[in-house]
Amino acid sequence: MEQAPVVLTIIGVLIIIHGIGTWVAGYFPMDADPYTKTPSLECQIHSWAGMLMLLSLLIAPLLSTFSSYFSIEFRLFSTACLLASIYFTVTLKKAYEEKTNPGLHQRLSYGAQLIWLTGLSFNLITS
Template sequence: MNERVRRWCYFAGLLAPVWLVVGVMIAGMFYPGYSHYTQAMSELGAKGAPTHILSPLMNNYPLGVLFTLFGLGLVYTFPASISARLSGVLIIIHGLSSCLAGFFSCDVGCDLTAPSDEQNLHNLAGFVMFLSLLLASFLWVFIAKSCLGVKWFGWFSLAISLIAIALLPLMASAVASGDGFGLYQRLSYGSQALWVLVFSALLLEPKVKLPSADVKKE
């Protein structure tokens, strides 16, 4: 993959978080009474929702493509670093899982009491989305300085990983109480999307020296 194509892959990573915010906001506008505070993003594509068809077409599938392209860019940018390439593979998995989460819809209201098989597949895809991006960011805690020559990005990656983990009990509590789940979910995914945004912007920064194909150490 030549440098020009790689830079387009980095740009895909830069675009993905912006697309996520805009896409969810627009889809929510076509769902009367939808609450970004209490309702999960998955409810936009749930069976019976007014945005059942629109949401995956606007969000899951395009985002899946953008994340996959960004992951491919990472794989080809760091040929000598197993950890960096693994982070790229994890981001590709995240992108593919986004498409699967859009293809398999959750039930009306995404009720967890008696989920259908399709909702179980949707939930599994969502879990893989979360875990893959979390692991990808965590890897860069250890390799940011060696691969990018930027020490602060390692600390930033650690902070994002801890934020995503810290929000898990709040999300679980919100599921039980029925209040605030949408907010905590957006903060969790939003923090991970912010990591992708900063990472892609860093890769596009001319001052950052990316490794050449003949680099042999991590």
């Protein structure tokens, strides 16, 4: 069996970290009011796990963007997904501050990350 390039190993570890973060965020619930002054321990754990999820799937496509292992098409796709995720994270911050609908922006940001993860899967099974 051929050894995987280092970039794929790092991306794989980041995806595992994302999976663990998903499990932790799912196990520990958010508080009913996201604007509470003193969030519960469960909410704090949920929030940190969510941050881990966000960072892991921001770093992974960033690595693929600069890796010569991937085709230029996939690198451009990674860049587009990364920029979409960052854009919706910025709009999430604004929506949270304005108390409009931060959940929508969080889902759009995460959706861009999951589209990238799906693209990575297709890329790996077809290469």
